[in-house]
Amino acid sequence: MLAVTIDSFSYSEKQVLKKVSFQLNKGEHLSVLGESGCGKSTLLHLIYGTLQLTEGTISWDKKPLLGPSHNLIPGESFIKLVAQEYELMPFTTLAENIAENLSRQNSKKDADRVSELLNVVALSDFKNTKVKFLSGGQKQRVALAKALAKAPELLLLDEPFSSIDTFQKNHLQRTLFLYLKKNNIACITATHDSEEALSFSDKLILLKDGEIDACGTPEEIYKDLSTVYRAGFFGEVNVLPKTAFFSESSSEELILLPHQLTVSDTETKLQVTVKKSYFKGYYYLIQAEWKNKDLFFLHSEIIPEGNKPYLILNK
Numbered sequence: 001m002l003a004v005t006i007d008s009f010s011y012s013e014k015q016v017l018k019k020v021s022f023q024l025n026k027g028e029h030l031s032v033l034g035e036s037g038c039g040k041s042t043l044l045h046l047i048y049g050t051l052q053l054t055e056g057t058i059s060w061d062k063k064p065l066l067g068p069s070h071n072l073i074p075g076e077s078f079i080k081l082v083a084q085e086y087e088l089m090p091f092t093t094l095a096e097n098i099a100e101n102l103s104r105q106n107s108k109k110d111a112d113r114v115s116e117l118l119n120v121v122a123l124s125d126f127k128n129t130k131v132k133f134l135s136g137g138q139k140q141r142v143a144l145a146k147a148l149a150k151a152p153e154l155l156l157l158d159e160p161f162s163s164i165d166t167f168q169k170n171h172l173q174r175t176l177f178l179y180l181k182k183n184n185i186a187c188i189t190a191t192h193d194s195e196e197a198l199s200f201s202d203k204l205i206l207l208k209d210g211e212i213d214a215c216g217t218p219e220e221i222y223k224d225l226s227t228v229y230r231a232g233f234f235g236e237v238n239v240l241p242k243t244a245f246f247s248e249s250s251s252e253e254l255i256l257l258p259h260q261l262t263v264s265d266t267e268t269k270l271q272v273t274v275k276k277s278y279f280k281g282y283y284y285l286i287q288a289e290w291k292n293k294d295l296f297f298l299h300s301e302i303i304p305e306g307n308k309p310y311l312i313l314n315k
């Protein structure tokens with residue numbers, strides 16, 4: 001089990017992380033979601049052991065991970081970090097890149113393992129292609145396969161799918177996260193992608209200004225989008241007074257995502273003026289104005305600009 005207790009971490013004067021504590025069991029998948037610059041990559045590098053933690057402790061199976069001041073070669077051997085820049089050898093083939101991280105004692109076994117890993121990242125057809133001929137997204141996938149070759153117990157992924165198109169991404173996420181579960185490899189993913197975090201993780205941490213803003217299962221987090229910051233990861237955020245829906249007097253505000261508002265067939269207290277409809281495939285995201293502020297809701301059809309529909313809370 002990984003146990004992380006970070007009291008504080010700073011780059012020179014600037015404090016980046018404070019009071020970040022969590023535990024992760026073997027085989028579990030944690031996603032760390034947070035806006036740019038909130039400290040996600042820093043957290044991964046502290047766990048991996050390329051940054052030195054002075055205020056706090058990080059341990060694996062109760063054994064403290066001491067960091068680069070105590071290790072000749074920074075980075076723990078049973079942990080692999082796949083970062084935004086990849087350590088690949090451009091002039092050798094994909095197979096050779098991956099094999100570099102294998103035992104090289106049994107060539108048949110190594111060849112089978114290379115094939116298995118290329119299959120996980122859907123690059124079997126490129127086995128004998130030199131890395132320099134690959135696209136950015138393909139290189140990202142080779143880096144993943146190379147990290148898995150060393151059979152890590154803990155895999156740290158920093159924006160692992162940032163250069164991969166939606167079609168490839170969905171397939172890769174399913175095969176990769178299934179592979180990790182089957183092999184009992186724990187994983188921490190730093191991401192901006194809330195859909196990925198909801199679908200694939202066992203636990204989710206929302207980081208805000210270097211602190212844990214929320215922590216729980218994806219379902220728990222999604223049920224408690226009680227601040228604009230939290231809700232903002234999952235779509236456009238509407239902040240509306242409770243009195244826009246209910247007659248009782250209240251100063252309470254409701255934080256609502258677009259799917260929580262819908263057009264009413266009958267008159268309601270919330271009449272808006274449509275500004276624009278954005279086509280999203282099987283629905284439209286409608287931008288409308290109410291009391292000089294924009295709000296967003298979903299609708300099955302386009303609504304012409306200037307129309308004045310009534311809205312209600314979606315059940």
Ligand SMILES: Nc1ncnc2c1ncn2[C@@H]1O[C@H](COP(=O)(O)OP(=O)(O)OP(=O)(O)O)[C@@H](O)[C@H]1O
Pocket residue numbers: 011014016034035036037038039040041042043190
């Ligand atoms: N080597 C460094 N020296 C000084 N400051 C740094 C260093 N690396 C990162 N920072 C700062 O620390 C903060 C956190 O950076 P970090 O890369 O951990 O954020 P992040 O959440 O991963 O961001 P992103 O999502 O954009 O990758 C940022 O304000 C960044 O400018």
